[in-house]
Amino acid sequence: MELGLEGRTAVITGGSKGIGKAIALGLAAEGCHLVLLARGQELLDATAEEIRGRFDVGVLTVSADIREADSVKAAAARAVERFPTVHVLVNNAGGPIKRMDRQIEWSDTDWVDDINLKMIGMLRVTQAFLPHMARDGSGRIINISGIAGTSVLGPALTHGFNNSAMIHVTGYMAADMAKENITVNAVVPGLIGTEWRQAWAENMGKQLNKTTEEFLDEYCKRIGIISGRWGSPEEVMDTVVFLASDRARYINGAQIAVDGGYGVNARA
Ligand SMILES: NC(=O)c1ccc[n+]([C@@H]2O[C@H](COP(=O)([O-])OP(=O)(O)OC[C@H]3O[C@@H](n4cnc5c(N)ncnc54)[C@H](OP(=O)(O)O)[C@@H]3O)[C@@H](O)[C@H]2O)c1
Incomplete structure (x- = not known):
C-alpha cells in the first residue's frame, strides 16, 4: 500500500527509545x-546513527525537556531551520510510573511533574510546532495515550489522569485544527514490551519466584489481554x-486501541 509519506518530515517526542524509537524507524x-x-543526547545520537545506517533519510536530534516552555521553543x-515544514507530529514522550506507592499521598510537586510532562508537555510541543505544520491535508498530529486512561491499573493515578485527558483533548484539538486541514x-497502547517493561517483568517474575515468561503469561491472562x-x-x-499517511486522511479525532483486546473487558 502506498502511504505517501516519502520526503515528509515527522517530529517525534521521546524518539530515543521504546515506542518512540520504533515509530521513528517505521x-x-x-x-x-x-x-x-x-x-x-547520547541515546538520541545512538538512535539517529542506527536510523541513518538503515534508511536514506535526514535525522535531526534535539535535546529538549518538554516540561519547559523555553526548551520546547x-x-x-x-527543527524548522533544518526542516521548514512539519507534516507529522507524534506526541509520545512519557514513560514508566515514577514510584509504586499510593499516589493520593504524593506531594503536589510529584503530581504536577507527571502532568507537566505528558499532558501539558504535549500541548507545549503542539503549540510550538503548529505554525510550521503543513496545511495541505498532509498534517497529522498523533497523541500516544495509554490504557491507564481508559481503565484503572494499579497505582497509576497520574498516568490515568494524563492518558484520559490526552484522549479527550485529542477531540478538542481535532475540532480546532480541522480548519487548518490537520487531523x-x-x-x-496496552501493555507494550519496551526496555523498561522488560526490566519490570523480569523483576516481578523474580519477586514471585517465576520466570519472566511465566509471570507475563499469567499477568496478561489476569488483566484480560485476550x-x-x-x-x-x-x-x-x-x-x-498508517495514521500518519495519506490513507488515514478521513480518520480524525479518533482513539485507536492497540492493546490485544484488553479494552473488551474480558473476565476469566
Ligand atoms: N510501554 C508501555 O507499556 C506503554 C503503554 C501504554 C502507553 N505508553 C505510553 O507510550 C509513551 C512511550 O512510552 P515508552 O514505554 O516507550 O517509554 P520509554 O521507553 O521510557 O521512552 C520514553 C521517551 O520519552 C523521553 N522523555 C521522557 N521524559 C522527557 C522529557 N521531560 N522531555 C523530553 N523527552 C522525555 C525519553 O527520553 P529521555 O529520558 O532521555 O528524555 C524517551 O525517549 C509514553 O507516553 C507512555 O505513557 C507506554
Whole structure:
C-alpha cells in the first residue's frame, strides 16, 4: 500500500527509545525525515546513527525537556531551520510510573511533574510546532495515550489522569485544527514490551519466584489481554505510520486501541 509519506518530515517526542524509537524507524522506512526530541543526547545520537545506517533519510536530534516552555521553543526553532515544514507530529514522550506507592499521598510537586510532562508537555510541543505544520491535508498530529486512561491499573493515578485527558483533548484539538486541514488522533497502547517493561517483568517474575515468561503469561491472562501476550513497540508503530499517511486522511479525532483486546473487558 502506498502511504505517501516519502520526503515528509515527522517530529517525534521521546524518539530515543521504546515506542518512540520504533515509530521513528517505521516512519524512516517510509522515507520520512525525522526530528527526534528527548532529554538525553547520547541515546538520541545512538538512535539517529542506527536510523541513518538503515534508511536514506535526514535525522535531526534535539535535546529538549518538554516540561519547559523555553526548551520546547528552542527545539522547534532548531527543527524548522533544518526542516521548514512539519507534516507529522507524534506526541509520545512519557514513560514508566515514577514510584509504586499510593499516589493520593504524593506531594503536589510529584503530581504536577507527571502532568507537566505528558499532558501539558504535549500541548507545549503542539503549540510550538503548529505554525510550521503543513496545511495541505498532509498534517497529522498523533497523541500516544495509554490504557491507564481508559481503565484503572494499579497505582497509576497520574498516568490515568494524563492518558484520559490526552484522549479527550485529542477531540478538542481535532475540532480546532480541522480548519487548518490537520487531523489529530490518539493511539491507546496496552501493555507494550519496551526496555523498561522488560526490566519490570523480569523483576516481578523474580519477586514471585517465576520466570519472566511465566509471570507475563499469567499477568496478561489476569488483566484480560485476550491476545494472551504483551504487544511490541513495532505493533504500535504500524498503527501510527498508517495514521500518519495519506490513507488515514478521513480518520480524525479518533482513539485507536492497540492493546490485544484488553479494552473488551474480558473476565476469566
Ligand atoms: N510501554 C508501555 O507499556 C506503554 C503503554 C501504554 C502507553 N505508553 C505510553 O507510550 C509513551 C512511550 O512510552 P515508552 O514505554 O516507550 O517509554 P520509554 O521507553 O521510557 O521512552 C520514553 C521517551 O520519552 C523521553 N522523555 C521522557 N521524559 C522527557 C522529557 N521531560 N522531555 C523530553 N523527552 C522525555 C525519553 O527520553 P529521555 O529520558 O532521555 O528524555 C524517551 O525517549 C509514553 O507516553 C507512555 O505513557 C507506554
